Amino acid sequence: MLEGLRKELESRASELASEEINTIYLGGGTPSILLIDELKDILQTIRQNYNVASDAEITMEANPDDLSQAILSALREVGFNRLSMGVQSFSESDLKLMNRRHGVMQAVQSVKWAKTAGFANISIDLIYGLPNQTLEEWERNVRIAVELDVQHISAYNLTYHEGTVFYDRLKKGILKELPDELSLQQFELLISILKDAGFEHYEISNFCKPGLYSQHNSSYWKSKKYLGIGPSAHSFDLVTRRWNVSSVSGYLDGVENNKPYSESEILTEQDRFNDYIITGLRTIWGISEELIQTEFSDIYLAHFQETRDRYLTSGHVIENSGIVGLSPVGLFISDQIMADFMIVE
Structure with a gap:
């Protein structure tokens, strides 16, 4: 190993x-x-x-x-x-x-x-x-x-x-x-x-x-690049997500003999948006409306704004200078809030 x-x-x-x-x-x-x-x-x-x-x-x-x-x-x-x-x-x-x-x-x-x-x-x-x-x-x-x-x-x-x-x-x-x-x-x-x-x-x-x-x-959580080494390890280069096989023997055989030991996928715009929601909303750094406006299509901005306004009204999220995060009460239903902010076809 x-x-x-x-x-x-x-x-x-x-x-x-x-x-x-x-x-x-x-x-x-x-x-x-x-x-x-x-x-x-x-x-x-x-x-x-x-x-x-x-x-x-x-x-x-x-x-x-x-x-x-x-x-x-x-x-x-x-x-x-x-x-x-x-x-x-x-x-x-x-x-x-x-x-x-x-x-x-x-x-x-x-x-x-x-x-x-x-x-x-x-x-x-x-x-x-x-x-x-x-x-x-x-x-x-x-x-x-x-x-x-x-x-x-x-x-x-x-x-x-x-x-x-x-x-x-x-x-x-x-x-x-x-x-x-x-x-x-x-x-x-x-x-x-x-x-x-x-x-x-x-x-x-x-x-x-x-x-x-x-x-x-x-x-x-801030969507930076990372490199994962070893069985089941995941990597991310801002465009592609890669994951190594979970089998120890399969991993070692691939590494030793120059065989494929990982799979990868190029993230779609929807993937990137949902990843940003999941990772950003769970932290004190929150989600930036400006970033969504510059990095994603109008449909994503509209969905974000509609969901944000609904949860601002209910008190489950807070907004400060264009950054949206969970409120103290929102923490307790964070999974539901994240799911609503995401776009699932």
Whole structure:
């Protein structure tokens, strides 16, 4: 796999030959199981083939059970300056339900070790809306995260995707889905506590200390170019969307033998408009009427204006200097609002 990643990195360098690389993200899956030398080789390959900015944000996605003081110090030494930790919960029963390998103390200790190692930009993931999770239990989770003084928190409502263990348990009656009203209360509580703690709510599920946005994820939401390496990785060059095959063996066979291992599509105007709606509306940067007017046909501007006016009247969106974004109440029905702003034939 590592050799395959190296070969793809080398073969696709020309795609970003004139670009400065501002973010590098090793994630999706669990790259923290790799050896330090293997991670170092990946970063060296990138630096040798791409123009990496001196102040680039370089993030490592990791599980608490893969980390130690020595490993975290080594990660800093090889060049990682941001850490994204899959904590998920500060409740032992929740972690057991989600079949996580780490315990609460491991998660807390990993954050403290990361700080000692010199990480000044630490993000943790939390999940709410878990079966039987009370409002009080969720509040405890959030307050522990605040007390740990991390710079970034991503909090997601549990969703039951078909094919997952949680979905199967739900269908068998082993688990009972939390009522929507309680999940909504948990989301409201999250927003309130983090606001009081000085966090910016800059994307529906993401919060950060002032200015410490995830630069990498913000690039997706701002429709910037990105290059994805590895099985299932997606890339975007402003015109074309490309995705690699999900099969590990199919990916490696293609890379090794110069066979096709990806598919691509040229985005239509409708695709580009809908992508802009989905990515822009979910952030504090919102949607620009001027951009829609200059980048898209009149039919898209008319649809945008009609939908905007309707949601301005209902109070679900706000407008400031031609930028439209979700209002506090709009956050809670964001999926419906996005769907209405999109154009579907």
